Amino acid sequence: DAGVIQSPRHEVTEMGQEVTLRCKPISGHNSLFWYRQTMMRGLELLIYFNNNVPIDDSGMPEDRFSAKMPNASFSTLKIQPSEPRDSAVYFCASSQPAGGPTDTQYFGPGTRLTVL
Amino acid sequence: AQSVTQLGSHVSVSEGALVLLRCNYSSSVPPYLFWYVQYPNQGLQLLLKYTSAATLVKGINGFEAEFKKSETSFHLTKPSAHMSDAAEYFCAVSRTNDYKLSFGAGTTVTVRA
Numbered sequence: 707d708a709g710v711i712q713s714p715r716h717e718v719t720e721m722g723q724e725v726t727l728r729c730k731p732i733s734g735h736n737s738l739f740w741y742r743q744t745m746m747r748g749l750e751l752l753i754y755f756n757n758n759v760p761i762d763d764s765g766m767p768e769d770r771f772s773a774k775m776p777n778a779s780f781s782t783l784k785i786q787p788s789e790p791r792d793s794a795v796y797f798c799a800s801s802q803p804a805g806g807p808t809d810t811q812y813f814g815p816g817t818r819l820t821v822l
Numbered sequence: 823a824q825s826v827t828q829l830g831s832h833v834s835v836s837e838g839a840l841v842l843l844r845c846n847y848s849s850s851v852p853p854y855l856f857w858y859v860q861y862p863n864q865g866l867q868l869l870l871k872y873t874s875a876a877t878l879v880k881g882i883n884g885f886e887a888e889f890k891k892s893e894t895s896f897h898l899t900k901p902s903a904h905m906s907d908a909a910e911y912f913c914a915v916s917r918t919n920d921y922k923l924s925f926g927a928g929t930t931v932t933v934r935a
Contacts, residue, residue, distance in 0.1 A: 813858075813865030
């Protein structure tokens, strides 16, 4: 199994630019999570999808952030426009079958985003 | 709301010595508890989880943790540290009916030769 795949692994962009982060969950997993990790705030859940439907986006910081899951094997997290305070490591995780509390979340390697 | 507190942001141990990482939780309902490990430039990997079965949970790489309700603790231990244990460790909690994981701030472990 290839695990959760994220791309790109590193992204450096300038303030104001659009950034798109990509995630391919483990095949057969129907729950997908986007997290953000910073030194100041630690690991934060941004959004949770179940069966491609956003269930909880209360962690999305503001309207500049949006996430989609057009099918079971692909999700994107978009920031438009990006700001320096968005610099962080963004993780995607997936789990099965229903994303319940005892289901193990499998994390991808993360995308390190730097906004100049 | 549930939360976890990890005591000590950095722990340094000698190779072969006991590893003890502390985690205390607060939860209004019986919690599920997890320990994850993050190696440099990698994602998080589950070490072990407590789901209201046995209070002593054994995980991968020789780690184990004990759930103590009276102390609201879920400390992680390994009897003998190995150089490969150098990483950051996160304690996390979720409610029994909730998918949300709340993570602690993390503890970085360094292992001295």
